[in-house]
Amino acid sequence: MVTLRSVPAGEPEPGPGDRLGRLLDRCARGDHAAFEQVYDAMAGPVLGIATTVVRNRALAEEVAQDVLVEVWRTSSRYQADRGSARGWIMTIAHRRAVDRVRREQADSDRDERVARRDDERPYDHVADEVEANVEREQVRRCLDSLTGLQRESVALAYYDGYTYREVAQLLHTPLGTVKTRLRDGLVRLRDCMGVGR
Amino acid sequence: MSRPADAGIHTLAAPYALHALPEDEARRFEAHLERCADCRVEVDELRETAARLGAVTAVAPPRRMREEVLARVAEVRPLPPRTAGGPAPVLRRWWPRVATGLVAALVAGIVVLGIRLDDVQDDLDRSQQVGAQMRQLVEADDMQMIRVGEDGASRGTVLVARSLDVAVFIGDGMAPAPEGHTYQLWLMHEDGPVVSAGVLGNPPDGHVGPVTARGLAGVDRMGITVEPDGGSPQPTSDPVMMIDLPA
Numbered sequence: 001m002v003t004l005r006s007v008p009a010g011e012p013e014p015g016p017g018d019r020l021g022r023l024l025d026r027c028a029r030g031d032h033a034a035f036e037q038v039y040d041a042m043a044g045p046v047l048g049i050a051t052t053v054v055r056n057r058a059l060a061e062e063v064a065q066d067v068l069v070e071v072w073r074t075s076s077r078y079q080a081d082r083g084s085a086r087g088w089i090m091t092i093a094h095r096r097a098v099d100r101v102r103r104e105q106a107d108s109d110r111d112e113r114v115a116r117r118d119d120e121r122p123y124d125h126v127a128d129e130v131e132a133n134v135e136r137e138q139v140r141r142c143l144d145s146l147t148g149l150q151r152e153s154v155a156l157a158y159y160d161g162y163t164y165r166e167v168a169q170l171l172h173t174p175l176g177t178v179k180t181r182l183r184d185g186l187v188r189l190r191d192c193m194g195v196g197r
Numbered sequence: 198m199s200r201p202a203d204a205g206i207h208t209l210a211a212p213y214a215l216h217a218l219p220e221d222e223a224r225r226f227e228a229h230l231e232r233c234a235d236c237r238v239e240v241d242e243l244r245e246t247a248a249r250l251g252a253v254t255a256v257a258p259p260r261r262m263r264e265e266v267l268a269r270v271a272e273v274r275p276l277p278p279r280t281a282g283g284p285a286p287v288l289r290r291w292w293p294r295v296a297t298g299l300v301a302a303l304v305a306g307i308v309v310l311g312i313r314l315d316d317v318q319d320d321l322d323r324s325q326q327v328g329a330q331m332r333q334l335v336e337a338d339d340m341q342m343i344r345v346g347e348d349g350a351s352r353g354t355v356l357v358a359r360s361l362d363v364a365v366f367i368g369d370g371m372a373p374a375p376e377g378h379t380y381q382l383w384l385m386h387e388d389g390p391v392v393s394a395g396v397l398g399n400p401p402d403g404h405v406g407p408v409t410a411r412g413l414a415g416v417d418r419m420g421i422t423v424e425p426d427g428g429s430p431q432p433t434s435d436p437v438m439m440i441d442l443p444a
Contacts, residue, residue: 035270039263047262048254064258065266072270076278082237083245090248098216129304136253143250155370157217157251164212183211190246 020085028076035072046093053097053161063100067093097162142192150185214243334378343442353438362413368405374423381428384420398426
């Protein structure tokens with residue numbers, strides 16, 4: 001079972017992040033034992049975000065595997081001064097998942113996804129599946145501090161992988177408003193979670 | 198602080214960090230990031246924030262997945278670190294988005310053919326001749342990359358786009374040809390004829406190209422042979438490298 005640790009506010013690079021960063025450093029030198037530890041720490045979150053964005057479990061697993069191999073291969077490119085190792089890995093995972101879902105979009109029925117979204121609130125749904133832990137509670141609390149429209153915009157973009165233009169259409173909202181909401185929402189989350197330097 | 202012209206683009210940091218920009222806008226924003234240090238900090242922080250949103254979605258992966266990933270990793274060598282004075286700035290500007298697009302278009306091919314995007318980028322980095330033509334090639338919808346000799350001393354990379362009728366060859370780690378000899382690149386037609394695509398020389402550092410070849414109709418392979426200086430009208434020796442081109 002994957003264990004997430006609590007992240008005290010005001011610490012952009014908590015202990016586990018430092019440890020992961022050092023492990024990535026060893027991966028870059030070809031240390032397979034280090035990668036196994038990276039895998040054990042990050043396979044759960046990587047598969048989680050891939051599943052959330054892509055929805056299809058088999059596709060999500062493909063994406064997650066590709067991401068983890070990519071992490072190994074590009075481990076020398078991680079720059080500790082630009083953020084935590086976990087953040088770096090999750091950024092790769094999210095981008096890959098979004099790329100995948102946009103590619104699938106050409107042949108699959110986007111409308112179906114939109115329809116399903118209505119009875120499947122991303123972050124509640126996600127929260128149900130996740131082991132109770134302090135970080136999840138923090139994220140939930142921070143999401144709750146957003147306005148409904150900010151939360152919805154951020155969730156559609158991040159958890160569902162829609163472009164901000166698509167978000168604007170889904171919410172029948174002008175583009176400029178959506179951009180503002182995404183920014184205000186994310187900045188509020190950042191401050192709430194204590195990310196920053 | 199920011200000029201009015203830039204005011205609009207600053208608001209894209211959040212959608213960019215969320216991967217919520219369409220390709221063309223992501224590209225423009227990346228160009229902006231190059232010269233906006235504040236924006237880079239903001240993007241880093243917002244990405245870190247988004248990562249927290251992602252981390253709470255964690256699920257327990259199947260045991261089988263661990264074995265599969267470790268088996269794949271066992272066959273992959275991590276990329277070398279970037280070294281100082283590395284990639285040309287012009288490359289930096291366009292590569293990230295190109296890579297994203299390529300990932301979207303070619304994930305399957307990458308896995309099957311063992312193509313390593315970043316390795317190719319490294320090859321491109323080393324070459325100082327990346328220009329508009331290369332950019333056009335790399336952005337072509339049907340662009341494919343083929344790598345050969347991954348395990349040997351000499352490695353070849355071909356970027357080919359049939360829609361543009363262009364293939365570009367980059368060679369690395371080529372052993373010096375015997376004195377008075379040169380490498381030569383050939384286009385081999387499926388029905389037999391072999392046409393020279395140019396003399397590659399005998400570079401002391403073993404690095405060749407990028408060399409552009411045109412006229413790919415009916416060509417299914419590229420080959421490299423050692424020829425007497427100045428090249429030959431037809432190959433006179435067995436190829437030292439053969440590259441199958443995709444149809």
